[in-house]
Amino acid sequence: MxxxxxxxxxxxxxxxEHLWEEGWAAFAAERGARWGAEQTKSCQGMSAPEWATFLTEFAGAGDSPEDTERAVVDGMVAALEEGRxxxxxxxxxxxxxxxxxxxxxxxxxxxxxxxxxxxxxxxxxxxxxxxxxxxxxxxxxxxxxxxxxxxxxxxxxxxxxxxxxxxxxxxxxxxxxxxxxxxxxxxxxxxxxxxxxxxxxxxxxxxxxxxxxxxxxxxxxxx
CATH class of the missing domain: 3.40.50.1000 (HAD superfamily/HAD-like)
Incomplete structure (x- = not known):
């Protein structure tokens, strides 16, 4: 009941879910890091500040977690507007x-x-x-x-x-x-x-x- x-x-x-993975992987790739299934598994369920910190450290390019979060979420909002x-x-x-x-x-x-x-x-x-x-x-x-x-x-x-x-x-x-x-x-x-x-x-x-x-x-x- x-x-x-x-x-x-x-x-x-x-x-x-696949779009989050695409966004994380693209962010890492642009900074020379290779994102994989294990990283996705680690991040699923994390809050945005949590995964942004994880992704920032993984990419290792000196971005701030706030900038990392903004970049990935901008991509998700764009995907929504594109009907994806x-x-x-x-x-x-x-x-x-x-x-x-x-x-x-x-x-x-x-x-x-x-x-x-x-x-x-x-x-x-x-x-x-x-x-x-x-x-x-x-x-x-x-x-x-x-x-x-x-x-x-x-x-x-x-x-x-x-x-x-x-x-x-x-x-x-x-x-x-x-x-x-x-x-x-x-x-x-x-x-x-x-x-x-x-x-x-x-x-x-x-x-x-x-x-x-x-x-x-x-x-x-x-x-």
Whole structure:
């Protein structure tokens, strides 16, 4: 049973994980460093200040973390404007239908300006009662901070929230927050077995997740 739902953004609502990897790799390559799958795995779930520091040190060209973050996020905003960050199949219906039964929030590792830009661009911003970037809390995923902050903004105990995630560190963060974890495993970046083990429900398609969330919200409404 649930009273609210908290969604991740990258890989849950929009197809964007590969674009983050492209941006990190391009930044490193321009400075003579070779970015690989291990570096991407390390950064997934980090807040923008965290991955910017990691990327700056990895590239080793003397940039400031602030300039590194700005350059990569500028590229993501440009990709959005070019139509390269699309909603995943079924994501709009999942958001719209769950928001019709209970309050929903967003808990994302993306920086604030990209969160706002994505939600407005796709016309779904009005469905969310709260949005939190992990840059706005002390620690990024896999720490639970961003999920706990989202629940607090909704005014709903974390234990009464469903969290929808796709990546290892996101799943770990939601579980650490004490939420009912719903997994949509990312096929390009499959989550680790230990992270998936913390999910109470998993499905590869958004319609199955949508139906599960609706059933949980309806049960919560009856309790």
């Amino acid at each position: 649930a009273e609210a739902v908290v969604f991740d953004m990258d890989g849950v609502l929009v197809e964007s 960050i699309e909603l995943l199949d079924g994501a709009r219906e999942m958001v719209t239908d769950t928001a019709g039964l209970g309050p929903i929030a967003l808990a994302s590792s993306a920086p604030r300006r990209l969160i706002d830009a994505v939600l407005v661009h796709h016309g779904i911003d009005h469905h969310f009662k709260a949005t939190v970037s992990s840059a706005e809390v002390p620690r990024g995923k896999p720490s639970p901070d961003v999920y706990l902050a989202a629940a607090e903004k909704l005014g709903v105990p974390a234990a009464d929230c469903c969290a929808v995630e796709d990546s290892s560190n996101g799943l770990r963060a939601a579980a650490a927050a004490g939420m009912h974890v719903v997994a949509i495993p990312n096929p390009q970046y499959p989550p680790a077995e230990d992270a998936l083990a913390g999910a109470s429900f998993a499905a590869s398609d958004h319609d199955s997740v949508r139906r599960h969330l609706l059933s949980q919200l309806k049960e919560g409404d009856r309790s």
